[in-house]
Every structure is written in C-alpha cells, then in structure tokens.
Amino acid sequence: MSKERTSAVPAAPAYVPTDADFAFDTTIDITTDRNYASQGFWKGVFMRFFKSVRAVIGLVIIGIIIILALIGPHMNSYGYSDIQSVTDPETGKEVTARSMPPHVPWLHKLTTGESYDDPFAEETFLFGTDSMGRDLWTRVWYGARVSLLIAFVTIFIDMIIGMSFGLISGFFGGVADAVMQRFVEVANSIPRLVIVGVLATFMPKGIVLVIVALLLTEWIGMSKIARAEMLKIKGQEYIMASRTLGAGNWRIIFIDILPNTIGPIITQMMFSIPTAIFTEAFLSFVGVGIMLPQCSVGSLIEDGFNNITTLPYQIVPPILVLAFLMLAFNFVGDGLREALAPRIEDM
Amino acid sequence: MAANYNAEPILKVEHMSQHFKINSAFTVKAVDDVSFEIYPGETYGLVGESGSGKTTIGRGIIRLYDPTGGKITFKGADITGRLNRETSQLLRTKMQMIFQDPMASLNPRKKIGDIIGEGLDIHHMYRTKEERKEHIDGILKKVGLAVEHYDRYPYQFSGGQRQRVGIARALIMNPELIIADECISALDVSIQAQVVNLMKDIQEETGTAYLFIAHDLSMVKYISDRIGVLHLGKMLETGTTDEIFSRPLHPYTKSLLSAIPSPNPRVEKARTAVEYDYETSGIDYGKGSLTLVEGTHYVHGTAEEVRKWTSESAG
Numbered sequence: 001m002s003k004e005r006t007s008a009v010p011a012a013p014a015y016v017p018t019d020a021d022f023a024f025d026t027t028i029d030i031t032t033d034r035n036y037a038s039q040g041f042w043k044g045v046f047m048r049f050f051k052s053v054r055a056v057i058g059l060v061i062i063g064i065i066i067i068l069a070l071i072g073p074h075m076n077s078y079g080y081s082d083i084q085s086v087t088d089p090e091t092g093k094e095v096t097a098r099s100m101p102p103h104v105p106w107l108h109k110l111t112t113g114e115s116y117d118d119p120f121a122e123e124t125f126l127f128g129t130d131s132m133g134r135d136l137w138t139r140v141w142y143g144a145r146v147s148l149l150i151a152f153v154t155i156f157i158d159m160i161i162g163m164s165f166g167l168i169s170g171f172f173g174g175v176a177d178a179v180m181q182r183f184v185e186v187a188n189s190i191p192r193l194v195i196v197g198v199l200a201t202f203m204p205k206g207i208v209l210v211i212v213a214l215l216l217t218e219w220i221g222m223s224k225i226a227r228a229e230m231l232k233i234k235g236q237e238y239i240m241a242s243r244t245l246g247a248g249n250w251r252i253i254f255i256d257i258l259p260n261t262i263g264p265i266i267t268q269m270m271f272s273i274p275t276a277i278f279t280e281a282f283l284s285f286v287g288v289g290i291m292l293p294q295c296s297v298g299s300l301i302e303d304g305f306n307n308i309t310t311l312p313y314q315i316v317p318p319i320l321v322l323a324f325l326m327l328a329f330n331f332v333g334d335g336l337r338e339a340l341a342p343r344i345e346d347m
Numbered sequence: 348m349a350a351n352y353n354a355e356p357i358l359k360v361e362h363m364s365q366h367f368k369i370n371s372a373f374t375v376k377a378v379d380d381v382s383f384e385i386y387p388g389e390t391y392g393l394v395g396e397s398g399s400g401k402t403t404i405g406r407g408i409i410r411l412y413d414p415t416g417g418k419i420t421f422k423g424a425d426i427t428g429r430l431n432r433e434t435s436q437l438l439r440t441k442m443q444m445i446f447q448d449p450m451a452s453l454n455p456r457k458k459i460g461d462i463i464g465e466g467l468d469i470h471h472m473y474r475t476k477e478e479r480k481e482h483i484d485g486i487l488k489k490v491g492l493a494v495e496h497y498d499r500y501p502y503q504f505s506g507g508q509r510q511r512v513g514i515a516r517a518l519i520m521n522p523e524l525i526i527a528d529e530c531i532s533a534l535d536v537s538i539q540a541q542v543v544n545l546m547k548d549i550q551e552e553t554g555t556a557y558l559f560i561a562h563d564l565s566m567v568k569y570i571s572d573r574i575g576v577l578h579l580g581k582m583l584e585t586g587t588t589d590e591i592f593s594r595p596l597h598p599y600t601k602s603l604l605s606a607i608p609s610p611n612p613r614v615e616k617a618r619t620a621v622e623y624d625y626e627t628s629g630i631d632y633g634k635g636s637l638t639l640v641e642g643t644h645y646v647h648g649t650a651e652e653v654r655k656w657t658s659e660s661a662g
Contacts, residue, residue, distance in 0.1 A: 022540035246439030
C-alpha cells in the first residue's frame with residue numbers, strides 16, 4: 001500500500017542528521033547575567049534571618065531574658081534566699097514580708113495618692129514576695145539562669161551527641177547501624193526517673209545531676225531524626241557525585257549531608273528545649289533537681305501552683321518568663337531554619 | 348581529537364558481573380559477564396532497555412558499587428577490589444561521571460562554585476583561593492555559563508543549566524574518561540541537543556573519552572563511535588556505530604533499531620517495529636558467547652545462531 005503512495009510522489013530518502021542540525025546560537029551573549037547580585041552564604045543567612053519579623057522578635061525576647069537573668073538579681077539589694085523582714089518599732093516583733101502582692105511605693109503613691117501603711121513602706125517588690133518572704137523579682141531572674149543553662153546544655157547535647165550518633169548510624173548502616181540502634185532502644189526504654197534515681201545514689205542532688213540525666217537520654221529523639229534524614233539523603237545522586245569525586249565519609253556526612261538535614265534538626269532542637277526545661281522543673285519537684293533555697297523557673301511555678309487560688313500573682317512572673325522563653329526559642333528556630341535552607345518560595 | 352584506536356584502551360572491562368543478593372535463595376544478576384574496551388578520545392555508547400544493566404555497569408566501573416566479578420583496568424591500573432591510595436586518586440580524578448537527573452545531582456545547599464570546585468577541594472588541586480576561583484570561572488565559561496553563576500544555588504537554574512553544572516563538575520578534574528549516565532534523558536529535547544553538542548565540543552578540545560549510556564538510539568547514533576547493545580545484563584552485540592546500524596545481527600538489536608521513529612512521515616508510515624521477546628525467541632543467553640563477525644563487530648550467541656543471523660543479513 002505504501003508503495004502505491006510513494007509512486008505518486010517521488011520517494012524521499014531517509015533523513016540523515018548532520019552536525020549543522022544542532023548548533024549553538026552564538027549571537028546572544030549569555031556570559032553576563034545581572035539578575036542576581038552575588039552574596040556570601042552567611043551574609044545571605046543573616047539577611048534572610050533578619051528579614052523575618054518573628055525571628056527578630058524571638059531573638060530580642062531571648063536577649064532581654066538573658067540580660068535580665070544576668071543583671072536582674074543585682075538590681076535590688078535582696079539576695080535570692082534572703083527572707084525580708086523588719087522589726088516593728090511599736091511591738092518590737094520581727095515582721096517578715098510573707099506573700100506580699102507586688103509592692104511599688106511610687107506607683108502606689110501615683111495611683112492612690114497615699115503611701116503604703118505597712119512596715120515595708122519604702123521597699124520595692126516588683127513581683128511581690130513568696131510565701132517565705134523572699135523577693136520574687138530576684139528569684140525569678142535567678143531561676144531564669146537555670147532554665148537558660150538547661151536550654152543551652154540541651155542544644156549542646158542535641159547537636160553534638162544526638163546528631164552525630166544519628167548521622168553516623170544512618171550513614172554506615174548494616175552492622176554498625178543495627179548495634180547503634182539496639183543501644184538507642186535500650187537507652188530509650190529506661191525511664192528517666194529510674195536513671196535519675198540511680199544517679200542520685202552516688203551524686204549530690206542539684207543542677208549537675210539534672211544535666212547528667214539529660215546527657216544520658218535527651219539526645220535520643222534528635223538521633224532518630226538525624227538518622228531518618230541521613231537515610232533519606234544518602235542515596236541521592238549528589239551524594240554519589242561527591243563519592244565519584246573521591247570525597248571521604250567524614251566529608252560526605254558533615255559537609256554534604258549535614259546542611260541538608262538542618263531544617264528538621266533545628267525544629268527538633270527547638271522542641272527538645274521546652275522538654276528539657278520541663279524535665280528540670282519536674283526533677284526539682286520530685287526533689288532531686290534544684291534544692292531549696294536555690295530556685296529555677298520550674299520550681300517557682302511549682303511553688304506558685306500550690307498557692308494559685310489564694311496568691312495568683314506568685315505564679316504569673318515565672319510562667320510568663322517560661323512561656324516567652326519557649327515562644328522565643330521557637331521563633332528563632334523557625335527563622336534559623338528558613339535562613340539556613342533557602343528555597344525558591346522563601347526568596 | 349579523534350579516537351585513537353592504535354593506543355592502549357583507556358578502559359578495559361573484562362567479564363564484569365554485578366550480582367545483588369536479595370536473600371539466600373534469590374540473586375539479581377544485574378550485569379553478567381560483560382566485556383568491552385574504550386579507547387582514548389572515543390565515545391562508546393551503551394544502549395538497552397530499562398533494567399538491562401546500563402547504569403549498573405557505569406556505576407560499577409566508577410566504583411559506586413563493588414563489582415562481584417571480572418576485572419576492570421583503567422589506564423593500566425586494576426580498579427577492581429580494594430583500591431590503594433594511588434589507584435583511588437587516579438580513579439577519582441581521571442574518571443568522572445555525569446548523572447542522569449540534573450535536579451537531583453546537585454547539592455541544593457551548595458553554591459554552584461562550590462559544587463564545581465568540590466573535586467579541587469578534595470584533592471587539594473590549588474594553592475590560593477584566587478587560583479581556585481579562576482579555575483572554576485574558566486570551566487563555567489567553557490560549559491556556557493556565566494561567571495556570575497558562581498554564587499548561586501542550584502534551584503536558581505533551569506534543567507539544562509544544571510546539567511551544564513554537572514558537566515563542569517566532571518570537567519574540572521581534566522578527566523580522561525567521562526561516564527555519562529543517561530545524562531540527557533531528563534532534559535527537554537531542544538536542550539538535549541545543546542548538551543550533546545557541548546559534550547562533543549569538549550571531547551574535541553580535551554580528547555576525553557565518553558561512556559555514553561542512553562536509551563535514545565538516535566542520540567547514541569549521533570554521538571557514539573562504537574556501540575554496545577545490552578539486554579538482561581548481557582552484552583549482545585558490539586561494534587562501530589556503522590556496523591551496528593547498517594547490519595544489526597542479533598534479533599534484539601534489530602528490534603531496538605526498528606523502534607526508532609523517523610522524522611520523515613513517509614518512512615515512518617512504512618516502519619514496522621520488530622517484536623522481540625526473550626522468553627519466546629528460543630535464544631538462551633547463557634549458552635552463547637561473544638563471537639567476532641567482522642572488523643570490530645561482535646555478536647553474542649552460539650556458533651549456530653551467529654551463522655544463521657549472518658547468513659540472514661547477507662541474504
């Protein structure tokens with residue numbers, strides 16, 4: 001049938017491609033391109049971070065809390081464990097400033113036109129005092145130091161132990177992975193309280209005990225996230241490309257893969273900070289954490305919670321500090337993730 | 348620089364096999380007893396359907412996998428088994444790979460300059476930062492990108508541009524063999540031509556050899572000097588492009604070639620695709636061996652099969 005057709009029209013020979021079919025268009029100069037100004041990596045991270053309003057707010061809040069934690073306890077003459085008391089000139093009895101609501105003489109004068117008529121007329125207790133008669137302002141900022149310390153220790157634990165453990169376990173796979181994962185399962189199956197109980201038998205109670213307890217268990221969540229990310233990324237073609245260029249395992253794990261896992265890792269870190277701060281509060285509550293008269297935000301909340309119906313002002317300052325701290329860490333975490341992981345939709 | 352067939356082959360693959368053990372009862376023979384040679388400056392095309400083992404061969408040669416059998420010699424050095432420092436250095440600099448998917452083969456968190464310069468960094472191939480930058484800028488221009496692209500991220504590029512970056516990354520090491528693993532399959536047809544021409548230009552300029560893995564036969568015909576046809580992990584037929592295209596012997600090769608569409612509608616209308624099914628063809632790949640037909644044209648089969656096919660094609 002096709003023969004009849006070709007007889008009507010002269011048969012065309014099969015087309016043979018030549019070099020001239022595909023040629024570069026050299027009339028357009030593609031070697032200059034001014035759409036994007038070039039910028040350094042960290043400069044880009046900085047710019048993207050500070051462009052995010054939330055991240056900046058978070059950073060400012062953390063900054064304010066850090067500054068207040070550093071100078072707050074020194075802004076008045078009260079020590080964190082000093083029970084405020086005066087001798088009543090009339091009766092000669094010792095009067096302690098127990099459970100006083102916020103007590104600011106100039107503000108009281110401004111609003112009511114009168115001075116306080118209690119024995120502490122000239123004293124300022126901005127947040128009031130606790131049921132023992134200690135200044136809450138001093139104690140809240142003193143306690144914030146403990147929470148900040150726990151937060152930074154957690155970051156350290158997550159980044160150094162958890163991340164490295166997970167990345168290495170996921171990268172090498174096989175026997176190494178199996179052994180490391182069984183270890184994680186064993187470590188994860190022991191309740192934290194049991195670990196703390198064992199530790200408490202040969203360690204003095206206090207902040208060091210809390211930190212050691214966190215060191216032993218806090219990295220597990222992070223190691224799982226890091227391992228999952230590693231498994232996802234290590235089969236990618238760009239990792240193969242690094243291999244064909246002769247990159248060693250160390251370089252592939254920490255230079256090629258790590259930056260690609262930074263999003264989930266920072267998110268996980270920001271989740272683990274509140275957990276760790278609450279762990280500290282919990283351990284203080286059961287009596288192996290911060291010991292009285294020392295305090296942390298957690299132990300202050302516990303104290304305030306006992307009196308919440310009668311003295312609600314006691315719980316407000318430590319709760320606000322804790323809440324703002326959590327919120328700020330989350331904001332900064334979000335901002336960091338977006339700044340470190342530029343994607344087209346973020347630009 | 349044209350291919351130099353008088354020189355020693357730059358890559359010699361002898362009886363290479365790559366088996367993947369799935370469990371104690373079942374092993375996938377992805378590549379089975381494959382041999383071929385690549386000479387300096389030539390382009391060797393490896394064709395075959397999906398799952399025929401093309402990519403596995405490429406990855407086995409560059410040692411992303413450890414071949415389970417056979418011997419691979421690159422520039423006179425045995426690159427099978429455990430690599431010592433010098434062989435590893437030779438393999439990682441003088442043999443490079445261009446990957447299939449330009450979207451996946453560039454690290455999204457790295458700048459183009461650092462992606463291209465990674466080989467330089469790993470092998471400490473520069474003395475000063477300026478020297479490194481100069482080197483990378485030169486390569487960028489060579490592959491048709493701009494110097495300004497140095498500081499950008501992969502997501503800021505189109506597919507064709509990304510593949511150029513992939514080519515640049517391979518080129519910066521001055522390789523003598525580049526394994527191009529389906530490097531144009533993921534690209535738009537118009538961009539395929541650009542990239543293939545770029546590869547040809549580079550070959551002319553630097554004299555590098557290519558192992559060109561593809562399933563697009565017309566592109567393979569356009570770029571390759573010699574071709575190997577692969578099916579189910581076996582090398583079925585190999586020879587110069589001319590030999591394969593003008594006188595295909597193995598029924599599988601015939602079937603492959605008959606599937607190429609023609610741009611001429613009249614020819615295309617008359618084209619009938621020859622079907623080939625291993626199960627019903629009566630050919631057993633296990634029995635035959637690679638037999639020389641003429642020149643450099645080899646076909647895989649038993650003596651009887653080869654005689655039958657050659658007489659068919661002669662008649």
